Amino acid sequence: MDFDFTDDQESLRDAVRRWVDKDYGFEHRRGIVKAGGFSREAxxxxxxxxxxxxxxxxxxGGMGFGPVDAMVVMEELGRGIVMEPYAxxxxxxxxxxxxxxxxxQAEWLPKIAGGEALIVLAHQERGARYKLDKVTARADGQTVTGTKSLVPCxxxxxxxxxxxxxGAGIALYLVQRSASGVSTRGYxxxxxxRAAEVSFDKSPATLLVGPSQGLAVLELAVDVGIAALCAEGVGAMEKLLAIxxxxxxxxxxxxVAIASFQALRHRIADVKMQLELARSMSYFASLKLGDEPAVRRRALAQAKLQLCNSARYVGQQCTQLHGGIGVTDEYISSHYFKRLTAMEMQFGDSLHQLAEVSAGMQDQAGVFA
Incomplete structure (x- = not known):
């Protein structure tokens, strides 16, 4: 299998990397954090x-690129730990x-392509524990009532x-923030x-996907998010390793330089191994997005589980190798560690993904009995 990127993909990578290096440096990012965690300029x-x-x-009005191109972009945004909710x-x-x-589609997709509309998924609820079929928000005709947590920006x-x-299943709706009954509390x-609690009180809504396919499309959306998160994590870990x-x-x-100590060189080798494991599973995740749902869901759970394990190991080891400076807010590596730690909680933590992977293996139970 050919894992080389095309010339167009390499050009895309270079363009995003140049923007990150020039317009999203560490001090600039710290300024965005202090301002609330989102920059309209960025x-x-x-x-x-x-x-x-x-x-x-x-x-x-878009480009019609695929998952591999998106993976390339997310790796570079991960290198800069970009906080704006591109994925x-x-x-x-x-x-x-x-x-x-x-x-x-005709109304909203051109707005997304042109940057006129920033639309995010608001699916998490208290008590759902990452279960997508546990939804307490209610739809009544063309209105939605409920509360969603940790909504990005x-x-x-x-x-x-x-x-x-x-009442007949889970449907997906589009609700504008300016609609009546919508209230937000950012933090x-x-x-x-940046994220927010978003409440809807009989808010006017546009039906996107009916109850017959709503859950399946929601699962696809989350899998797209997991693939993007895996690529972002690879970029962040790669940059943290370089630092x-x-x-x-x-x-x-x-x-002498501590890089000459054999024990520390062995630890760096282990960090590099975990990075490459995460990279291979990130590729696997992106390539599986087009498969049938059961295969796709299992593959994405496996990829997210590896990301959780790798991010934890790389973050902890690199912080320890820095010593005390590695946990100070003024030093860049601590911000990568915090981002890698937060990634585990997005779209299902390691325990949730382990359960998903295990559930997908039930058809093989008893093979070795």
Whole structure:
């Protein structure tokens, strides 16, 4: 199998990397964190690169690129630990809206491609424990009532994709933030990014996907998010490893660089191994997005589980190799560690994904009995 990227994909990688290095440096990012965790200027920069058009079809003003191109972009955004919700608005939202009626697609997909609409998935609820079929929000005709938690940039988004129980199953609706009955309470997360509690009180809503397919499309949206998160994690771990190696080559003890100590070199080798395991599963996740649902869901659970394990190991080891400076807010590596730690809680933590993988193996039970 050929794992080389095309010239166009390498050009895309270079363009995003240049933007991250030039316009999203560490001090600039710290300023965004202090300002609340979201920058409209930075978001406009992503729009200017054409990234919001990446996953939108050419028919609706986009580029019509695929999962591998999205993976390339997310790796580079991970290198810069970019906090703006690109995966949500640029990848997940188009994947859902592609299943909507033609007139809804014609209204919203060009707005996403042009950066005029920032639409995020609002699916998490208290007590659901990552179970997508546990939805307490209710739909009554063309209105939605309920509360969603940890909505990415929920107080900044233009609209939300909201799963709601219709009584006949889970349907997906689009609700604008400006609609009546919508209220938001924003806050900063541990990694510096922004989220919000979003409440709907008989808020006018547009049906995207009916109850017969709502849960299946929601599962697809979450899988798209997991694939993006895996790629972002690879980029973040790769950059954190580079920062750590550079530190070890300059930090001296007993008159020599600590990079010369064999025990520490072995630890770095183990970190590199965990990074490559995560990278291979990130590739696997992106390539499986087009498979039939059962195969796709199992593959994405496996990929997210590996991401959780790798991110924890890489984050902890690199922080320990830095010593005390590795946990200070003024030093860059601590921010990568916080982002990698927060990733575990998104779209299902390691225990949830382990249960998903185990459930998918039930058909093999007793083989070795």
């Amino acid at each position: 978001w406009d920069g992503l729009v200017g690169l054409g990234l919001t058009a990446l996953a939108v079809s050419e028919e609706h 949500q608005a640029g990848l997940i939202a188009p994947s859902v809206l592609r299943q909507a009626p033609a007139e809804v 929920g107080d900044q988004a233009d609209a939300f994709i909201v799963p709601a129980d219709t 900063s997360l541990q990694d510096g990014s 750590t190696v550079e530190y070890m080559n300059t930090r001296k003890q007993f008159g």
